[in-house]
Amino acid sequence: MGLWVLEAVLTLVILYSLLPFFLSRVAGIGVMRSVRGSTSTALTFDDGPHPIYTPLVLDVLQKHGVRATFFVMGSQAELHPELIRRMHREGHGIGVHGYRHRPHWLMSPWKVRREAQRTAEVVERLTGVRPTLLRPPWGLLNLLDFVVLREFRIVLWSGMVGDWRKQSVARLSRRLQKSLRAGAVLVLHDSDETVGAEHGAPLVMVEALEKLLRETAASGMDWVRAEELERETGVDQGSRSGKLPWVTRVWLGWEHLFQRLFHVQTLRSDRDLLFVRLCRYKGREAIELDDGTVIQRGDQLMEIHLNNEQLLALHGQANSEMQLAKLLLKEMRRALRVVASHLNHPDHEAVKALYGISLINRGIGPLGFRKISMSRGLFALATKWYLRVLLRVLHPQGRERMKIRTDALVPQQVVLSRQELFARYL
Structure with missing residues (x-):
């Protein structure tokens, strides 16, 4: 293989996967991880709906009067439509987590878009409302996601506590408390069927969630859906006046990195x-x-x-x-x-x-x-x-x-x- 081929392959790998990881997860460009100026905290759940764990989560949220955002998989939503309808009926936000739990790094941009739109159509058919938020599995984006997924607001997180693994309720609770701050986006998981998840781990999460909501109720913490974080600041985080569109800033960020690499x-x-x-x-x-x-x-x-x-x-x-x-x-x-x-x-x-x-x-x-x-x-x-x-x-x-x-x-x-x-x- 010639040197120019290796350069082309290296450029494509960096462009397609590693650059968006740096831009989104490290620099926070083109995504929502947290919101400055907000006084509230967003609670989000990934990988569901699950027939055992999702109802338990919904019960705890209903008990404490808390609304959250569920990033659901389209295949699971089709299997459990009653849970999607319940989420919507009880005032929770519903976002897209892909049709199946596959990393965007391993899919073409057109397949990513088809699966996202397919999931959005499933949710819209069940609730009458089309999702506007999207969280990629494992938070991994490819560079063209910023182009082909422009109809969605990409949401990552500022706090992740490893709840897909079995641990003590006390330890998980401590990790949740450390993640709390105004404007934060917390992510939990209401399924144990994805790669890396340990069987029964969401049961521990539900107990820790109950403890967290009980304790924060006494302090007056305001829990909101992810989309409400930006609304309450009165600022569109994705397009501020006087600045370039975020997708353009992402690309210019890549060009600066390219210049250094080559x-x-x-x-x-x-x-x-x-x-x-x-x-x-x-x-x-x-x-x-x-x-x-x-x-x-x-x-x-x-x-x-x-x-x-x-x-x-x-x-x-x-x-x-x-x-x-x-x-x-x-x-x-x-x-x-x-x-x-x-x-x-x-x-x-x-x-x-x-x-x-x-x-x-x-x-x-x-x-x-x-x-x-x-x-x-x-x-x-x-x-x-x-x-x-x-x-x-x-x-x-x-x-x-x-x-x-x-x-x-x-x-x-x-x-x-x-x-x-x-x-x-x-």
């Missing part, structure tokens, strides 16, 4: 339109340019990357697509002058050309670049998939272009020789 560098500042990276040409076929430059496998190139954060800033300055195109052309020429100056250094004498891969590549000819079709293979397929997702997430008309111009959205290699770069921009 040594993509700024030239003057992070406001430049282009970033660069030294690399070797890995194509099997030589590239012959009009000025006589021949690029062969192993030759050194300077790979260029668009600064999408700056591209978004340019869009904010433009009043139309035509004005945006003019601004982009102007900034691109300015950036290429900076690249030419950077390349005109003894340390970069071996660099034969600038090289990049672009999905929207019409109009790049006047800048001096030559377009070259990519050879078919894993790398071309991965690049096409990556760039289409990038267009859909970051471009203001990305979704419409995906529908209308699909046949034209083919990634092309764009190459500008060192000689031509210096002649035009130095």
